[in-house]
Amino acid sequence: MSRTIIVGNGVAGSLLAWAFYQKGEPFTLIGKPVETSSSAVAAGVLNPVTGKRLAKGWMIETFLSTAMQRYRELEEAWEETFFYQLPIQRFCLSSKEVETHRKRREDPEYRGFLGPLRAPGSLVPEFRDDYGSFPIEPVGYVELPKFLEAASRFFSKHDSREEGVFQYEDLYVSKKEIRYRGENIQRVIFCEGHEVNRNPFFAWLPFRPVRGEIITLRIPGLTLPKAIYHHRKWILPLPDGSFRVGSTYDRGGLTAIPTLAGKEALLQGVEGMFHPDFAPELLQHRAGVRPCSKDTRPYLGQHPQYPGLFVLNGMSSKGAVYGPWAADHLADHIIAKQPLEPAFDALRFGRLYRDSGGGV
Numbered sequence: 327m328s329r330t331i332i333v334g335n336g337v338a339g340s341l342l343a344w345a346f347y348q349k350g351e352p353f354t355l356i357g358k359p360v361e362t363s364s365s366a367v368a369a370g371v372l373n374p375v376t377g378k379r380l381a382k383g384w385m386i387e388t389f390l391s392t393a394m395q396r397y398r399e400l401e402e403a404w405e406e407t408f409f410y411q412l413p414i415q416r417f418c419l420s421s422k423e424v425e426t427h428r429k430r431r432e433d434p435e436y437r438g439f440l441g442p443l444r445a446p447g448s449l450v451p452e453f454r455d456d457y458g459s460f461p462i463e464p465v466g467y468v469e470l471p472k473f474l475e476a477a478s479r480f481f482s483k484h485d486s487r488e489e490g491v492f493q494y495e496d497l498y499v500s501k502k503e504i505r506y507r508g509e510n511i512q513r514v515i516f517c518e519g520h521e522v523n524r525n526p527f528f529a530w531l532p533f534r535p536v537r538g539e540i541i542t543l544r545i546p547g548l549t550l551p552k553a554i555y556h557h558r559k560w561i562l563p564l565p566d567g568s569f570r571v572g573s574t575y576d577r578g579g580l581t582a583i584p585t586l587a588g589k590e591a592l593l594q595g596v597e598g599m600f601h602p603d604f605a606p607e608l609l610q611h612r613a614g615v616r617p618c619s620k621d622t623r624p625y626l627g628q629h630p631q632y633p634g635l636f637v638l639n640g641m642s643s644k645g646a647v648y649g650p651w652a653a654d655h656l657a658d659h660i661i662a663k664q665p666l667e668p669a670f671d672a673l674r675f676g677r678l679y680r681d682s683g684g685g686v
C-alpha cells in the first residue's frame with residue numbers, strides 16, 4: 327500500500343498522524359522544526375466558556391471529552407507529561423460581568439461549567455478583585471511545546487517523520503494519481519496552519535489570520551496557587567516559579583514576529599491585575615499566527631477537484647480543543663469512509679473554489 331503524506335507537524339498534523347498510526351495506515355509526517363508553529367506558542371488552554379459573554383463553545387462537551395481522553399492517552403504512549411487538569415479562576419471586572427455570570431449559572435446548558443461567585447478579595451489577596459471571582463471547570467492546559475517535541479520523537483522513532491519543507495512544485499497531481507518526487511503516493515493531507523496561503527490547492531479557503539503574542543515573566547515576590555487565572559489577561563504560574571501571560575489578538579498581524587505594542591499591552595495587563603507594585607522581569611516574548619477560519623470552525627475534508635488531496639486546518643484560536651476530535655473525524659472519514667460533519671467540511675466554502683476558476 328502506498329503511503330499518505332501529512333504536511334505540517336503542529337497540533338493538527340501531529341494528532342492526525344497519531345490517528346493514522348493507530349489505524350495502522352502507512353504515512354510520513356513532513357514538518358519543519360516545531361518552534362515555527364502557532365502550536366508552539368499557544369497557551370494550550372482547554373476552555374469551555376470564553377469572552378465577556380461567557381459563551382459556551384459549540385459542541386464543546388464533545389471536543390473537551392475527546393481532548394482530555396486523547397492527551398492522557400498520548401502522555402502514556404509518548405512517555406511524556408504535557409497535560410494538566412486545572413480550574414480557570416476567572417475574575418469579574420464589572421457589575422455587568424457579575425450579572426452575566428448569574429444568568430449563565432441559571433441556564434441548564436451551562437450546568438457543571440461555572441462555579442459560584444466568591445466574595446471580592448477572597449481568592450488570592452494579591453489580585454485586584456472588586457467584583458468577585460468564580461471557577462470554570464473542567465479545564466486544563468496542554469504544554470504544547472512538550473507535546474510537539476514528544477510527537478516528533480515518537481514518529482521519528484517509528485520512521486514516519488521527516489524534518490523538512492514539503493515542496494509543492496515536487497507534487498504531481500491528477501484525478502487518478504499523485505506523485506511526490508516521482509514516488510506514487512496514496513494521498514496528501516495538508517495541515518499547514520496559516521502558511522496554507524502558500525498552498526496552490528487550498529489557498530482558496532477563507533482565512534482570517536490573527537497574530538497572538540505571549541510573554542513569560544519572573545515576578546519577584548509573587549507566588550500563586552496552581553490554576554489558570556483569567557483577569558485582564560490570563561496568567562499561568564509555571565512549575566519553575568515563572569509566569570506565562572497572554573494573549574493579544576491582532577487581526578493586522580500576519581507574521582509570527584513579536585511586536586513592541588504586543589509586549590506593552592501584555593505588561594499593562596499584568597500591571598492592572600495586582601494590588602502591590604510588582605516589578606516583572608521579561609524572560610521571553612513570542613508570537614504566533616492563529617489560522618482562523620471565516621466561521622471559527624475547522625476546515626476538513628477533500629479537495630473539490632483532486633480526490634487524493636485533503637486539508638485539516640482552520641483550528642482558529644482553539645487548536646488544542648478542536649484538534650483531537652477533528653483529527654479523528656478526518657481519519658475516520660478517509661480510512662473508514664465515515665461521512666463528514668457538514669459544519670466542518672471544507673466544501674461548505676466550495677463556492678469560493680468555483681469562483682476562483684478552479685484554483686490551480
Ligand SMILES: Cc1cc2nc3c(=O)[nH]c(=O)nc-3n(C[C@H](O)[C@H](O)[C@H](O)COP(=O)(O)OP(=O)(O)OC[C@H]3O[C@@H](n4cnc5c(N)ncnc54)[C@H](O)[C@@H]3O)c2cc1C
Pocket residue numbers: 333334335336337338339356357358359360362363364365366367368369370371372490491492493517518519520521522537538539540572573574613614615616617638639640641642643644645646647648
Ligand atoms: C498566542 C496564542 C495563544 C493561543 N492560545 C490557545 C489556547 O489557549 N488554546 C487553544 O486551543 N488554542 C490556542 N491558540 C490557537 C492554536 O495555536 C492554533 O489553533 C493551533 O496551534 C493551530 O494548529 P495547526 O497545527 O493547525 O497550525 P500550526 O501550529 O501553525 O502548525 C502548522 C505547521 O505546519 C508547518 N508547515 C507549513 N507549511 C509547511 C510545508 N510546506 N512543509 C512542512 N511544514 C509546513 C508549519 O511550519 C507549522 O509547523 C493560540 C494561538 C496563539 C498564537
